[in-house]
Amino acid sequence: MADILNVSRRGFLKGTGAATAFVLGAHLIPRGFVSEAHAQGAVAEPNLFVSIATDGNVTITCSRIEMGQGVRTGIPMILADELEADWDRCSIWQAPGDETKYDPAGKDGQNTDGSRSTRHHLDVMRKLGGQARYTLELAAAKQWGVSIGEVYAKNHRIYHSGTGKSVDYGELVEAASKINLPSGEAAPEIAFKDKSQWRYIGKDMPGYDNYDMTTGGANYGADISIPGMKVAVVARSPVFRGKVKSFDAREALKVQGVERVVEIPALADDKAPEFRALGGIAVIGTNTWSVLEGRKKLKINWDLGPNRVHSTKTYDSKIRKAAKKGGAVVRNRGDFDGAMKGAAKVVEADYFVPYFIHTPMEPPAAIVDANVRPVKVWAATQSPNETRQYVGEALGLEKTDVQCWTTLLGGGFGRKSKPDFVCEAAILSKMIGSPVRVQWTREDEIQNGYYHTVSAHSMKAGLDSKGKVVAWKHSGAWPSILGLWNPAQKTGFGIEYGLGMVDVGYDNVPNIRIENGEADVHIRVGWYRSVNNIQHAYAQNCFAYELAAAAGRDPLEMLLEMTGESDNMDLAKDGVKEYWNYGDSVEDWPIMPNRLSNVLRTVAKKAGYGKKLPKGHGLGLAVHRSFHSYVATAVHVVVHDDGSYSIPQVDTAIDCGQYVNPEGIRKQIEGAAIYGNTIARYGKITTTRGAVDQSNFHDYPITRISNGPLNVNVHIVEDFVHLRPCGVGEPGVPPYTPALINAIYEATGKRIYELPIGDKIKV
Amino acid sequence: MISLKVNGVSRQFNGDPKMPLLWYLRDELGLTGSKFGCGSGLCGACTVHIDGGAVRGCITSVEMATNKEVTTIEGLDPNGNHPVQRAWRANNVPQCGYCQSGQIMSAASLLNQNADPSDKEIIDGMAGNICRCGTYQRIFAAVRTAAKEV
Numbered sequence: 016m017a018d019i020l021n022v023s024r025r026g027f028l029k030g031t032g033a034a035t036a037f038v039l040g041a042h043l044i045p046r047g048f049v050s051e052a053h054a055q056g057a058v059a060e061p062n063l064f065v066s067i068a069t070d071g072n073v074t075i076t077c078s079r080i081e082m083g084q085g086v087r088t089g090i091p092m093i094l095a096d097e098l099e100a101d102w103d104r105c106s107i108w109q110a111p112g113d114e115t116k117y118d119p120a121g122k123d124g125q126n127t128d129g130s131r132s133t134r135h136h137l138d139v140m141r142k143l144g145g146q147a148r149y150t151l152e153l154a155a156a157k158q159w160g161v162s163i164g165e166v167y168a169k170n171h172r173i174y175h176s177g178t179g180k181s182v183d184y185g186e187l188v189e190a191a192s193k194i195n196l197p198s199g200e201a202a203p204e205i206a207f208k209d210k211s212q213w214r215y216i217g218k219d220m221p222g223y224d225n226y227d228m229t230t231g232g233a234n235y236g237a238d239i240s241i242p243g244m245k246v247a248v249v250a251r252s253p254v255f256r257g258k259v260k261s262f263d264a265r266e267a268l269k270v271q272g273v274e275r276v277v278e279i280p281a282l283a284d285d286k287a288p289e290f291r292a293l294g295g296i297a298v299i300g301t302n303t304w305s306v307l308e309g310r311k312k313l314k315i316n317w318d319l320g321p322n323r324v325h326s327t328k329t330y331d332s333k334i335r336k337a338a339k340k341g342g343a344v345v346r347n348r349g350d351f352d353g354a355m356k357g358a359a360k361v362v363e364a365d366y367f368v369p370y371f372i373h374t375p376m377e378p379p380a381a382i383v384d385a386n387v388r389p390v391k392v393w394a395a396t397q398s399p400n401e402t403r404q405y406v407g408e409a410l411g412l413e414k415t416d417v418q419c420w421t422t423l424l425g426g427g428f429g430r431k432s433k434p435d436f437v438c439e440a441a442i443l444s445k446m447i448g449s450p451v452r453v454q455w456t457r458e459d460e461i462q463n464g465y466y467h468t469v470s471a472h473s474m475k476a477g478l479d480s481k482g483k484v485v486a487w488k489h490s491g492a493w494p495s496i497l498g499l500w501n502p503a504q505k506t507g508f509g510i511e512y513g514l515g516m517v518d519v520g521y522d523n524v525p526n527i528r529i530e531n532g533e534a535d536v537h538i539r540v541g542w543y544r545s546v547n548n549i550q551h552a553y554a555q556n557c558f559a560y561e562l563a564a565a566a567g568r569d570p571l572e573m574l575l576e577m578t579g580e581s582d583n584m585d586l587a588k589d590g591v592k593e594y595w596n597y598g599d600s601v602e603d604w605p606i607m608p609n610r611l612s613n614v615l616r617t618v619a620k621k622a623g624y625g626k627k628l629p630k631g632h633g634l635g636l637a638v639h640r641s642f643h644s645y646v647a648t649a650v651h652v653v654v655h656d657d658g659s660y661s662i663p664q665v666d667t668a669i670d671c672g673q674y675v676n677p678e679g680i681r682k683q684i685e686g687a688a689i690y691g692n693t694i695a696r697y698g699k700i701t702t703t704r705g706a707v708d709q710s711n712f713h714d715y716p717i718t719r720i721s722n723g724p725l726n727v728n729v730h731i732v733e734d735f736v737h738l739r740p741c742g743v744g745e746p747g748v749p750p751y752t753p754a755l756i757n758a759i760y761e762a763t764g765k766r767i768y769e770l771p772i773g774d775k776i777k778v
Numbered sequence: 779m780i781s782l783k784v785n786g787v788s789r790q791f792n793g794d795p796k797m798p799l800l801w802y803l804r805d806e807l808g809l810t811g812s813k814f815g816c817g818s819g820l821c822g823a824c825t826v827h828i829d830g831g832a833v834r835g836c837i838t839s840v841e842m843a844t845n846k847e848v849t850t851i852e853g854l855d856p857n858g859n860h861p862v863q864r865a866w867r868a869n870n871v872p873q874c875g876y877c878q879s880g881q882i883m884s885a886a887s888l889l890n891q892n893a894d895p896s897d898k899e900i901i902d903g904m905a906g907n908i909c910r911c912g913t914y915q916r917i918f919a920a921v922r923t924a925a926k927e928v
Binding site: 081082083084085221222224225226227228229230231232233234235237238240246271272302303304305307374375376377378423424425426427428454456457458678682683685686687688689690692711712713717718719720721723724725726727 | 793794797798801802804805806808809810811812813814815816817818820821823850851852854858863866867870871872873874875876877878879882901902904905906907908909910911912913914915916917918
């Protein structure tokens with residue numbers, strides 16, 4: 016947690032236009048080292064987190080990256096609330112990448128993914144806001160010659176409770192800027208506002224950037240222009256790790272506006288891909304159109320390399336076999352094999368999910384000037400500090416030699432955590448001696464991406480004579496994300512197991528066995544919104560429905576029975592080694608099956624579960640915990656005679672503990688249904704001899720307004736609102752697909768064992 | 779030499795007449811409100827108006843706009859208060875915001891042609907614009923809101 020200092024006199028506002036201001040900074044010394052560091056005078060450079068100008072205008076730093084998840088609204092709201100600031104007088108300043116300065120929670124290094132922002136920043140933003148308020152109260156009390164107990168803050172003013180006189184924050188700036196509260200362990204204990212006094216937390220707030228976003232004024236990766244900047248596009252190998260044998264640029268160089276054609280060296284054989292540039296032939300010129308035209312005219316002879324063996328047609332059957340075979344046991348409760356021997360009924364089913372690609376509406380783009388020190392980067396990146404690190408490496412410099420300013424992101428979904436595209440711009444800028452914007456096209460994004468892993472799941476369960484599930488086995492195989500760091504990786508790892516696989520919440524099932532088979536990695540596998548939770552939630556929820564049918568039981572009743580009401584499922588007891596838990600401790604964020612049951616019951620009630628529906632209609636349920644949140648979805652589907660289907664209604668219940676902006680949650684969950692609908696209906700990347708077969712939205716379709724649900728009701732569950740905040744950006748996605756597929760089963764009796772469904776159900 | 783008007787300003791262009799309007803607007807004029815999404819007329823992020831009708835800037839050449847009036851998101855209303863823009867804010871539509879310029883230009887053109895569209899006409903009129911964040915439910919509501927005002 017940050018130590019907070021008054022830094023009004025240290026000239027932090029250079030460049031922000033404000034002359035005098037009250038500024039609070041946070042300097043980031045880990046708890047426990049604070050007093051020692053103070054004693055030695057080794058005070059880290061503090062930085063601006065909130066400042067108040069003499070006109071009363073408040074500037075709040077946002078150190079997290081906005082990609083549509085609402086972080087530039089939600090996080091500053093917390094600080095503004097505790098500061099008792101008038102939101103209309105607050106503006107947001109986007110911090111550049113520097114985790115030594117702009118990571119007040121000290122947990123994520125500004126890397127914005129994993130649905131972490133709110134849960135890791137609620138307390139620290141309150142602390143920053145609270146200290147600013149306290150300082151203003153102190154300034155007013157001094158001015159009036161009264162004790163601090165006699166004053167209070169409300170809506171941008173400090174009031175004296177005896178006389179009712181008041182003063183605007185702006186008028187206290189001069190005085191507040193001279194108050195140095197003791198810091199470190201001597202810092203005053205400043206009480207947080209009582210929840211009942213919250214002005215903004217828990218209440219609807221529209222998006223901070225709405226005006227800019229509706230007038231063309233919002234800046235994304237490709238919107239920055241700097242003097243002397245050139246534009247580049249890169250032709251990359253169609254097969255991962257392929258290399259240029261030779262190339263002919265003569266025709267490309269004839270295109271008006273094309274100035275240079277250069278080679279970015281291929282990834283060296285001994286280097287793991289990580290977030291490094293892939294290599295290829297870059298066409299550089301004065302404008303985007305010229306370089307795109309130039310690239311079409313390149314003649315490149317590729318050495319496609321060993322990954323040309325990767326055709327999904329054959330690869331898919333390999334991982335199906337690997338899933339069936341199983342392997343490493345990653346969770347083992349009771350005695351699965353023994354229980355199966357005594358089972359009255361055995362059910363088996365296999366599920367398959369293909370590769371996906373992110374397709375954020377904004378393809379990757381970055382601008383780098385590598386010819387100045389520090390190197391300057393403007394990029395649509397989720398991870399500005401990893402960007403600095405990899406750009407530094409690409410240029411033979413230190414991370415600290417690189418400055419990274421982030422733009423708004425036109426969608427991220429995990430793609431923009433990986434700064435390979437920024438490395439390309441850096442390498443080219445150094446090569447040609449000018450600033451360069453690298454522009455990825457949609458084809459580049461689809462064909463040279465970091466793919467959501469393909470996966471196969473082999474499920475097996477035993478029922479007793481009463482139709483109760485007594486044994487559950489899930490064996491999965493997929494190429495691992497770890498392949499980015501270790502190309503020879505054959506199995507998954509703790510993070511992937513923790514993404515809804517080992518932590519499956521069927522806590523009342525006495526015998527559970529979860530295994531992981533082997534798979535080779537032939538492509539860049541990366542994380543994608545909700546990551547492996549997508550396939551795990553799909554296989555688990557659809558298989559549970561299948562078990563209910565086998566037992567002749569109601570699926571809701573069955574799911575509730577399997578899940579139970581425990582408030583702490585301890586995976587350590589089931590032999591799970593070092594359960595990841597989204598990077599947090601299980602003491603702070605335990606796995607609570609009772610919250611799964613609660614959201615499931617809630618959504619069933621809201622959706623009218625159990626009502627008789629007309630022919631061709633079905634209501635399906637699914638529930639999943641991810642990123643600490645508990646989410647249940649009910650999809651109502653109508654399957655028409657020709658096999659086409661529509662979705663008149665979706666209900667989703669989310670329990671994310673203490674929440675900040677309910678309007679933001681509704682938007683994320685509405686969007687998650689659409690995102691899930693693309694996964695369920697269309698998501699499929701295939702490869703032929705190593706090359707991705709799809710290239711743009713004609714063969715990699717995305718849900719449109721005409722084929723997605725337009726009636727998504729979001730129910731924010733309040734029963735556990737006293738508990739810590741949980742993720743919101745990702746957890747809405749996983750339950751959608753199994754809920755839809757279970758609805759299709761209810762409507763037609765048809766089971767779907769492989770994604771995507773397509774536009775028509777073959778009955 | 780191509781002459782055209784962009785947001786009411788007369789412009790001359792000497793470059794490649796086949797250059798798509800999107801790149802002309804973005805790279806030559808610095809009007810970056812129109813976005814690049816697919817380059818193939820499939821996603822609508824680049825939607826602008828030519829003489830009031832919606833076109834895809836990424837597959838419409840500058841040449842095709844000769845002597846015509848091009849309107850971009852920056853020129854839709856001098857204060858950003860076109861009924862569609864206001865409706866977008868009233869319904870809190872944007873998430874990442876990247877596709878919204880194109881969505882708004884499509885909606886404005888739809889309402890130009892049909893001030894009282896049915897539900898189906900709204901869906902058909904907006905089906906060319908992809909939003910990956912999935913704001914369709916709010917887009918639909920916002921078009922209805924705006925239809926009451928235009």
